[in-house]
Amino acid sequence: MEKVNIFKGFKTRLKGEPDLSIIKLPKPSTIAVSALDIPFIRPRILVKDGDKVKIGSPLFYDKQNPDIQYLCPGAGVVQKIVFGARRRLHEVVVQLFEKEYHVEFESLTKKALGTADTQKIIDILIKGGLWQCLRRLPARDTADPKIQPPLIIVCLNENDMFAPHPGLYLENETSFFELGLSLLRKISKRVVVAARKNHLEKLAPLNTNITHVIPDLYPAWNPGAILFHIKKTADENNAWYVTGQHLLLMVKLILTGHYPIERIATVSRENDKKPHLLIRQGMPVKSLAPSLGKNDLITSGMFSGRIIAPDSHMGFFENTLNILKIKNEEEFLGFIRPGTAKTTVSNTFLSCLFDKPGQADCDTHGEERACINCACCHRICPNDLMPNFIMKALHGDDLEDALDMGLLDCCNCGLCSYTCPCKIELAHIFQDAMNAYHKDKE
Amino acid sequence: MKWLKRIFDKSEKHFSGSGKLAKAHALFDATKTVFFHPLRRTAFIPFLRDCLDLKRYMTFVLISLVPVTIFGIYNTGYRAGLGSGVELDLLDSFLHGSYYVIPIILVSYVVGLFWEILFAGIRKHKISEGFLVTGLLFPLTLPATIPLWQVALGISFGVIIGKEVFGGTGRNILNPALTARAFVYFSYPVSMSGEIWIPNLGAVDGMSGATPLAVAAQGNQSILAALSDMGFALKNLFWGFVPGSIGETSVFCIVLGMFFLLVTRIANFRIIAGGIAGLIFTAIVFYLFGEDPGSWIKAGPLYHLFAGSFLFGITFMATDPVSAPGTNEARWIFGFLIGFFTVTIRVANPAFVEGTMLAILFMNVFAPLLDHMVVKYKVSKRIPNV
Numbered sequence: 001m002e003k004v005n006i007f008k009g010f011k012t013r014l015k016g017e018p019d020l021s022i023i024k025l026p027k028p029s030t031i032a033v034s035a036l037d038i039p040f041i042r043p044r045i046l047v048k049d050g051d052k053v054k055i056g057s058p059l060f061y062d063k064q065n066p067d068i069q070y071l072c073p074g075a076g077v078v079q080k081i082v083f084g085a086r087r088r089l090h091e092v093v094v095q096l097f098e099k100e101y102h103v104e105f106e107s108l109t110k111k112a113l114g115t116a117d118t119q120k121i122i123d124i125l126i127k128g129g130l131w132q133c134l135r136r137l138p139a140r141d142t143a144d145p146k147i148q149p150p151l152i153i154v155c156l157n158e159n160d161m162f163a164p165h166p167g168l169y170l171e172n173e174t175s176f177f178e179l180g181l182s183l184l185r186k187i188s189k190r191v192v193v194a195a196r197k198n199h200l201e202k203l204a205p206l207n208t209n210i211t212h213v214i215p216d217l218y219p220a221w222n223p224g225a226i227l228f229h230i231k232k233t234a235d236e237n238n239a240w241y242v243t244g245q246h247l248l249l250m251v252k253l254i255l256t257g258h259y260p261i262e263r264i265a266t267v268s269r270e271n272d273k274k275p276h277l278l279i280r281q282g283m284p285v286k287s288l289a290p291s292l293g294k295n296d297l298i299t300s301g302m303f304s305g306r307i308i309a310p311d312s313h314m315g316f317f318e319n320t321l322n323i324l325k326i327k328n329e330e331e332f333l334g335f336i337r338p339g340t341a342k343t344t345v346s347n348t349f350l351s352c353l354f355d356k357p358g359q360a361d362c363d364t365h366g367e368e369r370a371c372i373n374c375a376c377c378h379r380i381c382p383n384d385l386m387p388n389f390i391m392k393a394l395h396g397d398d399l400e401d402a403l404d405m406g407l408l409d410c411c412n413c414g415l416c417s418y419t420c421p422c423k424i425e426l427a428h429i430f431q432d433a434m435n436a437y438h439k440d441k442e
Numbered sequence: 443m444k445w446l447k448r449i450f451d452k453s454e455k456h457f458s459g460s461g462k463l464a465k466a467h468a469l470f471d472a473t474k475t476v477f478f479h480p481l482r483r484t485a486f487i488p489f490l491r492d493c494l495d496l497k498r499y500m501t502f503v504l505i506s507l508v509p510v511t512i513f514g515i516y517n518t519g520y521r522a523g524l525g526s527g528v529e530l531d532l533l534d535s536f537l538h539g540s541y542y543v544i545p546i547i548l549v550s551y552v553v554g555l556f557w558e559i560l561f562a563g564i565r566k567h568k569i570s571e572g573f574l575v576t577g578l579l580f581p582l583t584l585p586a587t588i589p590l591w592q593v594a595l596g597i598s599f600g601v602i603i604g605k606e607v608f609g610g611t612g613r614n615i616l617n618p619a620l621t622a623r624a625f626v627y628f629s630y631p632v633s634m635s636g637e638i639w640i641p642n643l644g645a646v647d648g649m650s651g652a653t654p655l656a657v658a659a660q661g662n663q664s665i666l667a668a669l670s671d672m673g674f675a676l677k678n679l680f681w682g683f684v685p686g687s688i689g690e691t692s693v694f695c696i697v698l699g700m701f702f703l704l705v706t707r708i709a710n711f712r713i714i715a716g717g718i719a720g721l722i723f724t725a726i727v728f729y730l731f732g733e734d735p736g737s738w739i740k741a742g743p744l745y746h747l748f749a750g751s752f753l754f755g756i757t758f759m760a761t762d763p764v765s766a767p768g769t770n771e772a773r774w775i776f777g778f779l780i781g782f783f784t785v786t787i788r789v790a791n792p793a794f795v796e797g798t799m800l801a802i803l804f805m806n807v808f809a810p811l812l813d814h815m816v817v818k819y820k821v822s823k824r825i826p827n828v
Contacts, residue, residue: 138827231825232825233825234825234826234827237825237827297483297489299489302488302489302490303487303488303489303490304487304488305487305489306487307489322489324489324490326483327481328481330447330478330479330480330481331478331479332443332446332477332478332479333476333477333479334478334479335476335479335495335497335498335501336498336501339493342493343490343492343493344492344493344494345492346492346494346706346707347705347706347707348494348498348499348502348706348707348708349493349494360490361490362483362484362489362490363481363482363483363484363491364482364483364484364491364495365479365491365492365493365494365495366479366480366482366491366494366495366496366497366498367475367480367482367495367496367568369496369568369570369571369611369612370570370609370610370611370612370613371612372496372499372572372611372612372763372764373612373763373764373766373767373768374499374763374768375710375763375768375769375770378768378769378770386768386769386817386820388768389768389813389817403827403828404821404824404826404828405817405820405821405824406821406824406827408827408828409824409827412487413488414487414488415488417486417487417488417491418488418490418491418492419492419494420492421492421494421495421496421498421499422495422496422612423482423491423495423496425486427486427487427488428486428487431487
């Protein structure tokens with residue numbers, strides 16, 4: 001096991017860490033496939049209201065690559081197709097039947113999986129709607145099956161701080177996981193498995209498979225951060241990554257011939273220790289978090305997720321919900337209070353003296369100002385970028401300069417925006433620029 | 443505090459839209475946000491944000507300036523007493539000092555704020571908190587005897603030319619407070635140098651109003667003996683019981699402020715450490731190779747450190763993040779060169795007895811270049827990703 005040295009990041013603890021027990025949620029009445037968490041997708045819908053679908057029936061595909069289909073995680077009848085502004089597809093909602101049937105895909109035995117050729121496995125994954133679990137850095141778009149990647153990073157932790165614990169979803173699944181790794185080794189010569197340091201104990205059965213140990217600070221487990229710290233040449237920039245849960249799904253698909261629908265998810269909320277949840281893909285948000293108030297903002301990751309509407313459904317890539325409080329009370333003389341309970345990475349509040357988990361709310365805690373060049377963003381960036389200079393280069397329309405300074409090494413962890421005292425939307429600016437560059441290049 | 447909130451809510455309509463006082467919206471907004479920290483929900487990633495904002499950031503600099511300001515007021519009163527031939531007690535010194543210093547600070551704030559509001563109103567911006575610091579730093583660099591109209595002129599120049607023409611706080615090249623001081627220094631040299639450091643000067647014979655840096659030894663006397671004779675022993679310089687600009691005299695109070703800024707990480711330690719290292723290094727070089735025993739060449743590093751405004755400048759002026767470099771390596775160089783130029787101007791330039799202001803302004807101009815070089819170097823070390 002190689003140690004990855006990441007020193008910078010978010011070291012403060014936050015309230016609301018999920019408990020390590022698992023409860024299974026009852027079957028919901030509806031289920032949906034969301035298009036909002038799928039990168040760069042231009043969907044073409046294959047069903048209409050009232051159509052009957054099985055588990056594994058395609059609901060829509062990506063016009064840029066018609067092979068990449070998004071399959072239905074439940075059997076029932078298409079209840080509605082939800083569009084947003086400018087007819088952007090939000091989600092396809094399916095009303096579930098009591099008894100559900102599967103679409104049968106080609107399956108392989110464990111032994112056959114070992115000897116099967118790469119193309120066959122790729123075909124099964126594409127047909128089975130799970131190829132898109134493999135994504136390509138730095139833009140995080142769907143991996144191209146025609147290309148051999150320089151390396152594949154298996155991220156046991158998803159992006160959020162409180163994402164499902166790998167020890168839970170890998171419990172008793174060691175052999176599947178090892179099969180998954182052998183499958184990835186067919187696709188790429190090098191496979192990296194990175195685990196958080198304090199998860200190693202619970203991952204003991206897998207220890208021989210873990211190649212890299214990462215420190216326990218957000219966002220060290222982000223594939224962009226891992227890649228930045230292990231890469232030696234520029235060829236490795238286009239590494240692929242897959243999360244541990246998705247890898248298990250891929251193996252299950254190949255072995256059973258059925259589209260796998262179960263995942264482990266977490267819901268985190270301040271002052272609440274919720275258990276891990278065994279859910280189905282695309283469950284309604286309300287069934288995961290029933291007691292939502294109007295002062296709650298739901299996100300699929302407080303640092304790098306998206307805002308989720310309370311009456312929508314979980315996405316294909318999303319296994320975390322963070323519920324953040326909306327502040328309504330303006331604090332009297334807020335800028336000069338000692339702040340014993342404020343969450344901060346600076347040393348300007350008394351709370352920095354105690355090692356207490358901090359509160360999380362979704363307020364910016366200040367107004368936007370011009371950059372004062374304090375370099376707080378550089379002090380926290382896990383990939384040692386200089387966000388203040390990159391932001392200024394982008395403002396000056398100097399994309400070349402921004403790229404030189406490592407714009408594409410940005411792992412979208414959001415910490416630069418988090419720490420900025422001038423409340424500049426750095427992460428948003430970078431994400432926009434990276435997406436625009438990617439679209440331009442395609 | 444609901445009654446106060448109600449007053450703000452009720453009067454808001456006059457200051458916005460087509461209200462009668464819509465032009466003063468920036469002032470209204472600034473006042474309101476001081477009392478009630480504004481709420482704004484995050485719209486983009488990350489959805490939670492740090493509690494530190496620019497208001498608190500700049501307020502912390504003001505807090506760090508409290509010791510020097512209070513001591514400055516006291517020392518001005520005490521010196522004024524000595525100048526008139528009486529030894530005032532603590533309270534009297536303080537009251538007497540307030541009589542000189544408070545008007546200077548007030549004029550600086552009122553006139554500066556006027557320009558801030560004017561520019562913020564025209565640009566439809568919010569008033570940036572950076573001015574709070576400029577408005578206090580500038581008076582602290584002045585002698586207590588300065589005419590108030592010069593203060594008003596200076597702060598106007600500092601705010602307009604030093605900052606607003608570039609677009610406001612965050613976009614300026616030079617430190618606005620030092621720009622203001624440089625303007626006054628070169629426009630009204632009589633008010634800024636010579637025997638002007640003690641109010642009521644002239645009533646008592648043998649009471650010099652010069653600052654330690656203006657001291658030069660007579661005959662074969664060494665500089666250290668001359669300083670000692672004039673009452674500028676190291677101990678006095680440390681505690682600050684010497685004539686000088688309002689805020690610069692007390693090393694002790696400056697170090698208190700410095701400690702506060704470093705612990706809260708508002709000021710970057712690299713600039714301060716680099717500056718002190720540069721000053722000590724240069725002072726030692728001059729001490730070893732210089733020849734004139736009666737001049738500041740032979741004063742040695744400790745006197746260079748404690749006398750004049752170097753510590754004040756390196757702590758509160760050079761660490762202004764806007765005009766200092768934004769990369770760590772450049773900050774070391776920036777600080778070091780400020781120390782170097784300070785001593786060099788002090789000992790090698792007959793026109794100016796003090797070099798801190800010029801050294802910092804000079805390095806402010808070079809800060810973007812230092813940043814540029816460091817960024818280019820770092821880019822060359824990266825594994826390219828395009």
